[in-house]
Amino acid sequence: MTNNPGLGAGKRILVTGGAGEMAKYACRALADSDEVGLVLVSDRDFDRAKAVAAELGPKAEALALDISDSEALGKALADVDVVLNCAGPFYRFGREVLSAAIAAQTHYLDICDDWEPTIDMLELDDAARAAGITAIIGMGSSPGTSNLLAMLCMTELDQVDKVYTAWSIGGIKPDPPERKGKPNAARDHWIHNCTEPIKVRRGGALADTYALDEIKLAYPGVGEHSVWVCGHPEPMTLPKVRPEIQESYNVMVARRGLMEALKAIQGRVKAGELDVPAAGVALTETPGINGPAAGERPPFAGLFAVAEGVKNGVATRVGATPVVLPNANMGEFTGYPLAVATVMLCRGQVSELGVHGPEGAVDPHIYFDVLADFAEDRPAGVEPVEVVTETI
Numbered sequence: 001m002t003n004n005p006g007l008g009a010g011k012r013i014l015v016t017g018g019a020g021e022m023a024k025y026a027c028r029a030l031a032d033s034d035e036v037g038l039v040l041v042s043d044r045d046f047d048r049a050k051a052v053a054a055e056l057g058p059k060a061e062a063l064a065l066d067i068s069d070s071e072a073l074g075k076a077l078a079d080v081d082v083v084l085n086c087a088g089p090f091y092r093f094g095r096e097v098l099s100a101a102i103a104a105q106t107h108y109l110d111i112c113d114d115w116e117p118t119i120d121m122l123e124l125d126d127a128a129r130a131a132g133i134t135a136i137i138g139m140g141s142s143p144g145t146s147n148l149l150a151m152l153c154m155t156e157l158d159q160v161d162k163v164y165t166a167w168s169i170g171g172i173k174p175d176p177p178e179r180k181g182k183p184n185a186a187r188d189h190w191i192h193n194c195t196e197p198i199k200v201r202r203g204g205a206l207a208d209t210y211a212l213d214e215i216k217l218a219y220p221g222v223g224e225h226s227v228w229v230c231g232h233p234e235p236m237t238l239p240k241v242r243p244e245i246q247e248s249y250n251v252m253v254a255r256r257g258l259m260e261a262l263k264a265i266q267g268r269v270k271a272g273e274l275d276v277p278a279a280g281v282a283l284t285e286t287p288g289i290n291g292p293a294a295g296e297r298p299p300f301a302g303l304f305a306v307a308e309g310v311k312n313g314v315a316t317r318v319g320a321t322p323v324v325l326p327n328a329n330m331g332e333f334t335g336y337p338l339a340v341a342t343v344m345l346c347r348g349q350v351s352e353l354g355v356h357g358p359e360g361a362v363d364p365h366i367y368f369d370v371l372a373d374f375a376e377d378r379p380a381g382v383e384p385v386e387v388v389t390e391t392i
C-alpha cells in the first residue's frame with residue numbers, strides 16, 4: 001500500500017465494533033464519502049451488524065468478526081485498506097489489533113481513550129513505519145479533537161511549557177427503570193479512569209498520580225477556575241510533537257458537587273468497598289450532583305485546549321475552542337472525528353508513516369474545516385475554531 005498521494009477513491013474500510021453507538025456514526029459518514037467504496041461493518045453480534053449495514057445502503061456490508069480470534073482478524077485485515085478499531089476494551093485489544101494491522105500492512109485508526117494501551121501502541125511506531133502504514137490512535141473527541149485544539153494553541157508559541165486539554169461533564173443521571181442492573185459501559189469506563197492510577201506529565205516526564213486532583217486553569221479572557229484531572233492519553237502523545245512540554249493534563253470541567261461526590265466514590269473503590277460497576281451505580285444515586293444543587297458551573301466551553309509558553313520572548317497563554325461542531329451527543333462527537341481523519345487519509349492529507357496521536361499526523365486546519373461540514377446549518381463565513389491569546 002502507499003501513503004502518498006493518498007489511498008484514493010473506492011477504498012475498503014473495516015470497522016471493528018461497527019454496530020456500536022459511536023462506530024455507527026463513523027460508518028454512516030464513510031458510506032456517504034466519495035473516497036470510500038465499501039464499509040465493512042464488523043461485530044461479534046452479526047444481527048446488529050446486518051441491521052447497521054442495511055441502514056447504510058449498498059456501500060456497506062456486514063461481517064461477523066470476533067477480534068479475539070487472531071486468525072479471523074488477520075484474514076479480515078488482509079482484504080481491506082484501512083481498519084477503524086472501535087472495539088474495546090483497548091487495554092486488551094488496542095495493541096493486538098494494531099499489531100495485526102501492521103502485519104497485514106493495513107492502515108489503522110481507533111478511538112482509544114485509555115493511557116495504558118496508548119503507551120503500548122506508541123511502542124509499535126518503528127514496526128508501523130517499516131510496514132509502510134499510518135496508525136492514528138485516539139481519534140475521537142477527547143482524545144482526538146482535543147489534541148488538535150492543543151496543536152493549534154502550541155503552534156502559536158515558540159516554546160511550550162504547559163498544555164491542557166479539557167472537556168465538560170454536565171451531570172450523571174440515574175439509570176432508567178429498564179436499564180436497572182444492566183451494564184453501562186460508558187459510565188463504567190469513566191469511573192475506571194477516575195478511580196485507577198493514571199499518568200500525567202510533570203517536570204518534563206511522565207509521572208504517576210490518581211485522577212481528580214483539583215487544579216486551577218486559566219483561559220484567555222475567561223479567567224482562572226477549578227478543573228479536575230482525568231486519566232486520558234493526551235499527556236502521553238502531545239510531547240511527541242513538542243518535547244519541551246513540562247506539564248500536561250487532561251482535565252474535566254464540572255460542578256464542584258459532582259466532583260466531590262466522585263472523589264468520595266473514588267475513596268470507596270480504592271478501599272475495596274466498591275468495584276467499578278457498583279461505584280457507577282452509587283454515584284448516580286448520590287443526591288445533589290446535578291444542576292445548580294451541585295454548585296456553579298465554571299464558565300468554560302464544553303471542549304477546549306490551553307497552552308502556555310513563550311512567544312517573541314513574552315510569556316503567553318493561548319486557548320482554542322470549536323465554534324462549529326456536530327450535534328452534542330457522544331456518538332457524533334466520537335464517530336465523526338474518526339471518519340474525518342479516515343477521509344483525510346484517503347485523500348492524501350494524512351501521510352505520516354508510523355504510530356501517532358492525532359496531533360502527529362492530522363492537519364488541524366483541514367480537520368476542523370471538514371468536521372464543521374457535519375454541523376447542521378453551518379454558518380457561512382465563520383471560522384470553525386476560535387483561537388485567543390493573552391500575555392501572562
